[in-house]
Amino acid sequence: MSNLLEVNDLTKTFDVKDGKLKALDGISLKLGKGETLGLVGESGCGKSTLARTLLMLEKPDAGTVRFDGTDPFALRGKQLLAWRRRVQMVFQDPYGSLNSRMTAGQIIAEPWKTHKHMYANSRDRAARVRELLHLVGLRPSDADRYPQEFSGGQRQRLGIARALALQPDVIICDEPVSALDLSVQAQVLNLLNDLQRQLQVSYVFISHDLSVVRHVADRVAVMYLGRVVEQGPTEAVFERPKHPYTAALMSAAPKLHQADRGERILLKGEIPSPLNPPSGCRFRTRCWKATDICASAAPPLVQDPESKDHGAECHHPMESPRQLALA
Amino acid sequence: MSALSVQDLTVDIETPNGPLRAVNGVGFEAEQGETLALLGESGCGKSMTAQAIVGLLEPIASVTQGSVTLNGTDLVKASRRKRRQMAGPELAIVFQDALTALNPVYTVGTQLAEPFRIHRRMSAKEARGEAIELMRRVGIPHPDKRVDAFPHQFSGGMRQRLLIAMAVALNPTVLLADEPTTALDVTVQAQIMALLKDLRAEREMAVVLITHDLALVAEEADKVAVMYAGHVVETGPVSEVFGDPGHPYTKGLLDSVPVHVARGEELASIGGTPPDLASIPSGCVYQARCPLARQKCRDERPQLKATQGQRKAACHFTEEV
Numbered sequence: 001m002s003n004l005l006e007v008n009d010l011t012k013t014f015d016v017k018d019g020k021l022k023a024l025d026g027i028s029l030k031l032g033k034g035e036t037l038g039l040v041g042e043s044g045c046g047k048s049t050l051a052r053t054l055l056m057l058e059k060p061d062a063g064t065v066r067f068d069g070t071d072p073f074a075l076r077g078k079q080l081l082a083w084r085r086r087v088q089m090v091f092q093d094p095y096g097s098l099n100s101r102m103t104a105g106q107i108i109a110e111p112w113k114t115h116k117h118m119y120a121n122s123r124d125r126a127a128r129v130r131e132l133l134h135l136v137g138l139r140p141s142d143a144d145r146y147p148q149e150f151s152g153g154q155r156q157r158l159g160i161a162r163a164l165a166l167q168p169d170v171i172i173c174d175e176p177v178s179a180l181d182l183s184v185q186a187q188v189l190n191l192l193n194d195l196q197r198q199l200q201v202s203y204v205f206i207s208h209d210l211s212v213v214r215h216v217a218d219r220v221a222v223m224y225l226g227r228v229v230e231q232g233p234t235e236a237v238f239e240r241p242k243h244p245y246t247a248a249l250m251s252a253a254p255k256l257h258q259a260d261r262g263e264r265i266l267l268k269g270e271i272p273s274p275l276n277p278p279s280g281c282r283f284r285t286r287c288w289k290a291t292d293i294c295a296s297a298a299p300p301l302v303q304d305p306e307s308k309d310h311g312a313e314c315h316h317p318m319e320s321p322r323q324l325a326l327a
Numbered sequence: 328m329s330a331l332s333v334q335d336l337t338v339d340i341e342t343p344n345g346p347l348r349a350v351n352g353v354g355f356e357a358e359q360g361e362t363l364a365l366l367g368e369s370g371c372g373k374s375m376t377a378q379a380i381v382g383l384l385e386p387i388a389s390v391t392q393g394s395v396t397l398n399g400t401d402l403v404k405a406s407r408r409k410r411r412q413m414a415g416p417e418l419a420i421v422f423q424d425a426l427t428a429l430n431p432v433y434t435v436g437t438q439l440a441e442p443f444r445i446h447r448r449m450s451a452k453e454a455r456g457e458a459i460e461l462m463r464r465v466g467i468p469h470p471d472k473r474v475d476a477f478p479h480q481f482s483g484g485m486r487q488r489l490l491i492a493m494a495v496a497l498n499p500t501v502l503l504a505d506e507p508t509t510a511l512d513v514t515v516q517a518q519i520m521a522l523l524k525d526l527r528a529e530r531e532m533a534v535v536l537i538t539h540d541l542a543l544v545a546e547e548a549d550k551v552a553v554m555y556a557g558h559v560v561e562t563g564p565v566s567e568v569f570g571d572p573g574h575p576y577t578k579g580l581l582d583s584v585p586v587h588v589a590r591g592e593e594l595a596s597i598g599g600t601p602p603d604l605a606s607i608p609s610g611c612v613y614q615a616r617c618p619l620a621r622q623k624c625r626d627e628r629p630q631l632k633a634t635q636g637q638r639k640a641a642c643h644f645t646e647e648v
Contacts, residue, residue, distance in 0.1 A: 042512035042513070042514065042515075043512055151600045152600075153600060154600075181368035181369055181539065181601075182368065182539065182541070182580055182583050182584065183368065183579060183580060183583050183596060183597035183616075184596075184597075184600065185583065185596075186583040186585070186594040186595065186596030186597075187596040187598075189585065189594055190593055190594055190596060193591060193593075197591075208512065208513065210513075211542075211584065211585050211586050212585055214585070214586075214590075215585035215588055215590060215594070216590070217590070218590065234590065248514060249513060249514060251517075252513045252514045252516065252517035253513050253542070254516075254520075254540065254542035254543045254545065254546045254547075255542055255545070255546065255586075256541055256542045256545050256569070256581070256584050256586055257545070257586065257587075258545075260586065261546070264517060264521075266517055266518060266521060267514045267517075267518070270482050270484050270485075270512075270514075270515055271512070
């Protein structure tokens, strides 16, 4: 599968009061057409900065983004506008991300004010709004209602309809179901899945919920302090985590079924400040396998022998599938 | 005898359009050294139940019926003075949002010393020593230095540890934990839950864990009470309730968890949304979303009744679930 989106060695540093905050430190990723890439990591790992960079809301300091072969950061004018149409976003908060003074119909149609060429006249636009509402499982008559008249799950459907209005190739979903109740979460995940099948849209799916990521993603990238420490096909990463952080993250997530519970790895401490990340391997301060080399040298990329596409950056990768040596 | 016994607890909220019943006849029992989970989705009344138990309801809400018995005292009828005496040594609560639960203008040492000053009448110096000891117990590094720091100087996980420290300071009989880890990252959540478990065993507390997370309940709780629209719809030992649910809502929730569902495969979901408190139907509260609903469910509200062993479910057709 050719890659729709390729990110190479992306770096982004913010100047803050206390120094330089390296939010992204050499990120490389790829995403195929109609694929879902899951981005996993704890708060402060840089996943939102990465999402913002992919949307061109942040300009990287170094590294390249290739979207369908072109560098969006080199585009100007009409070409840039055309590119912006192709990458859209669904936000976490279905309350804050919809303007309460606009009707559902106006919210969905608003992107067309910028992208005027898409629909010739207001009748076409109104018809398309109804189609989109239907597509996301709302009623065409809902076009005249205001966001506050909808439930959280319905609002998230509305946010998805808005993202779809420009017929994007990629939708960046930033924690799209974490504000929703479990029973409603499943409805929205099913919708995203159906839409992908129908429209061949690709998703970058940011989530802290590993069971959700495992269900929706084809590939997973695990981030820690501005770096992708492990990535690969979802099942390979979940079945055979190579990086101790991935293993710890998976073991820390509560499991519904007894059979899925292994011995829990309790990590020491918390994620260090990105202002002053540890030398060498940035996970070493919490890692039970850390040795002297982890402090002195950046860890090498280790490939999973069973899956060529799956690798992790670690001096002491996990060997057996569930080698859960305790700290 | 149970450490905490809640019977028929009912909470009404005053609104311009008349009272809304947020908690409707809720009952459960928590035993010493055990964790009882109150499980439910947003708006089901689980937090309101906790607030009613500890006496921290907003002024517009009030307990209109029922009892909360702790060490032989009914908290609903108790005087404010009696409640104050019990807050700390007998009953304590850990909130979800540790930053707003801590006072930003006092050092954590001052706040942690407060229970010892008030209830045990310790000197400032003695209480400070106790505060440092507590900080050490909940795993805060360098407690003798950090005791003079302010809440904003701690990370989210450390703040949650401080709240837990404050709650367990006087060895309460019952500890309520209202979504104590929802705001935290999963590796920190695991640390906090491990700490709570240790403290529960060490101090023989009864823990009431309020959460929406089924997996957390499965791992941490002994018993569960599932709430929906202000009602307890099912209760019993966690392994039994989750292994073979007796209420269609419990089953719907369990089926909605995306585990062991292949990529791209349809997830089971519960259609519709929970009812608005203002328009709870007569009959069963779950009827609008229930696959088993029929005329009897519209006519008659099912009561929580024993099904097998310690289990109870509020469903007319529990054997069909």
